[in-house]
Amino acid sequence: MELLASYNEQSLIRHEIGDARFCLIVDEARDESRREQMAFVIRFVDRSGFIRERFLDIVHVKDTIAATLKEEISFVLSHHNLDVQNIRVKDMMVPVICVESGMLQLALIAAAREISDVHTFFQNLIFVINIVSASCKRNDELRAFQAATIEHLVDIGEIETGKGVNQVGSLQRPGDSRWSLHFKSICSLIKMYGATCLVLENIALDGSTYSQRGDAAFSFKLLMSFDFAFFLHIMKNVIGITDVLCQTLQQKSQDILNAMHLVTSTKTLIQKLRDDGWETLLEEVTSFCKHQDIEVPDIDAYFSSVGLSRRKTKSVTVEHHYRVDIFTAIIDQQLQELNNRFNEQAIELLKLSTALDPRNSYKLFNIEDICLLVDKFYPEDFSDQKKIHLRFQLQHYELDVDSVYLNSSCFDNNY
Template identity: 30%
Template sequence: MTDHRKPKRYKNLLSWFTSGTPSSDSVDEIRSESGSGSRNVTENFVNDVPLNPSPSIPLEECHNERIEREESFDVKASFILEDIAIYPSHHPTFTEHGFQGWKNVMSKKSGIVYHMGVLNSPHNIAMHKWESLRNPSKHIERVISTQSSQEVTDNRLRLITTIESVRLLASQRCSFRGHDESVNSSNGGNFNAVVDSFRRMNIDIRRVLQNAPGNAKYISPIIQKQILNILGNKVRTKIREEVGDAKFYILVDEAVDVSNREQMTIILRFVDCDGFIRERFFKVLSVADTCSQTLKDDISKVLTQYDLQVENMRRQGYDGASNMRGEFNGLQALFREECPYAYYVHCFAHRLQLTLNVAAKGVHDIWEFFSTLSLIVNFVDSSAKRHSALRVIREQEIADLVAAGALETGRGANQTCTLQRAGATRWGSHLRSISNMSAPYKKSTRACEQNITNEHYYRVNTLNAVINFQLAELDSRFTDNSLELLILSATFDPRDNFRTFKCEDVCNLALRFYRHDFTSYDMLALDMECGYFLADIQKDPRFANTTTVSDLCRRLVE
């Protein structure tokens, strides 16, 4: 049975065990505490236990060795190992009974000395590990922390290089990938070219890119898309902050890309807090189909994601497709069920383009004229020699006109140009095509001119037929309420010192399209306020040179 009372001179004994050299007083105290019944250490026995070679102690047990030695001074006997299940009955002196032969503790045949062993013994290795553990500078977490900080710095530099490359290409609207991005490729794409440029300009970037591990280069296409998506989210968040609580107007269009996937674009138009009219490209979505309900669900999901309320929508701008402009099941009708003020406006420029195209094809003489014009453009474009011949004729004609004083000279004036085809979606391209044909190449066609004139035929018969056809087409395409909305909104035109401003048009606009926002009392006050507004704004010199509604909004905020 073990006596748990602390022996005398406990501090001296602890000091002796720590230093490894016991004092004479300590030995005497231990001898007196042991009494007459203590056993003497013989040549081959320690506490009647043979000094057979002890099994080697693994390193994982060495951590507890010093602790056991210090804790063992609470009793008379000293124990070395704590877990006797690992080394059963080999050294019961150290594991079961405890070492008590302190009289000959420094003898060469002592179990303690034998246990300590030579320089590379398990005991000395454990002590070395213990001293290293007591030194904070050698702790594994401190070493790992030092190495990790350098790795973090290098990883951040590699990531910053990739982010700046993605930012540059995205802002310049350039493609990222190349046809061959292998190491031996002569042209690995724009992204790899930009990264190589950063590598050549900065030594640190060159070092971290050359020494980058294979799984942490941050230049893979997946990383590029992730960074581009993060930048896109930041841009959309910034646009959302610009919108604030203001009303907005959505513009939506869809098209099929080169991979035959239907893509839908969403554009927001609004007036910011400074009074500027902003039109921001917001997002591109890939849609499964183009039915109105699918488009409406996708658009609502995007608006909800960025906390844009449908109730604040005031306009919808789409093309004239049936899934967009349908009166009952179209996209505009679905949104108007949630917000009756979200009026649908088909782009007037697009409507006019469709009307003029139909009119050009409906009158035979006009259709024949543009068909012949297209054939001439195709004939000239098919040969570089014909282009050169026409260009020489134009340059000579310009030189003659400048010498005669018929043309003014200046920077960018009188430049030669090539023929241009008439586009199917922009009527202005028809005018440019005719101008490019008539102006530069008059001299080359003079030999084909006839002496008779067709002025009466083209000015009277053909022109009147075209005008009648266009009027009928315009009446059929501009029949909805959007035309009335446009006419009433034109009263805010600030040109000529608000010459077209009419108080009754403002009241009709509020009563016709925004009646739920105005009570009967508000309508009476609105008529009076419009009169004060017109009188004050015409006298204010800050609005004297205002020409657009955008300028008017900005100056009202100022």
């Protein structure tokens, strides 16, 4: 009966939309069985001229990469006999990302984890933090070690004192679908690295069960490896750059123009990291490892490929492995995902669309931008004659808007 009602509701929604233009609001979440679900809300203007939002559908997705999401969106539209040409923003991925940053964060996480070593790193990161944060006793021990570490560094003059600085804090667990939580998790572990190692050493020696001792010993070995330290820092830098964009897109009140500028600056910073960031990163990791008594390999030596596929017979140096196979590969994956979702055409479309933003008394209203928007992105919706009329209509509209807001301002002041 519920399925029948749902089908009837969807039919009514489809009838209500008719041939109207519409936009999609798409969000992702996991159900209790941890299956990825994508929900669709459709926004349109009904026959009476009122803006409506209707819950349209919810579907299971096998993963959250861009190609899969776009395929599922196309399927849902086709299933409900909705024409993709009626989406007001024709690149389907653009409205999705502008409305909900969750998809972008999921895509960046998925893109990074396409590299198997990155996936392994995040699994190990979660494993380590779960062990250290498994009980109140371990958390208290971690905080005590961190407080002692801070006190020692202050005594020897390596860090400064002051209000609000050198707070102890705690380790943050990364989330499955939030880039920002991964960033906080990595930063917290870097800050409390020494204290974390001490807690793991204690558990490895004094744990109440063999599994606790074994897990702690394995985790301590991970933290004392150059490989883990390298991934910790490269992911901190990459996520740190992209997280600003993700946080901005997550805000309820969107400034699209500012968001598009952030897209451009994010791409620029990621590219700059790729072109010029290797030496700085290597120096940062090497300094960190020496401070934590982690052995630093000879970057000119041949990289040992123990545990890798036997088909990989090419001999490479340690530097080549970390620089090409890891550093460059991670950054290229992020750039590719950002370029797929925010290509130059999509960015221009959204920048031009800000000319229609009614906020701040239509401060961004621009006739030339609106006419260019029509010419470049909606040529089939306007005949040549309508384009000529549009420019004059916009001139009238501009004067009317100025007059309305001027009168409104005078009224408010008199009141």
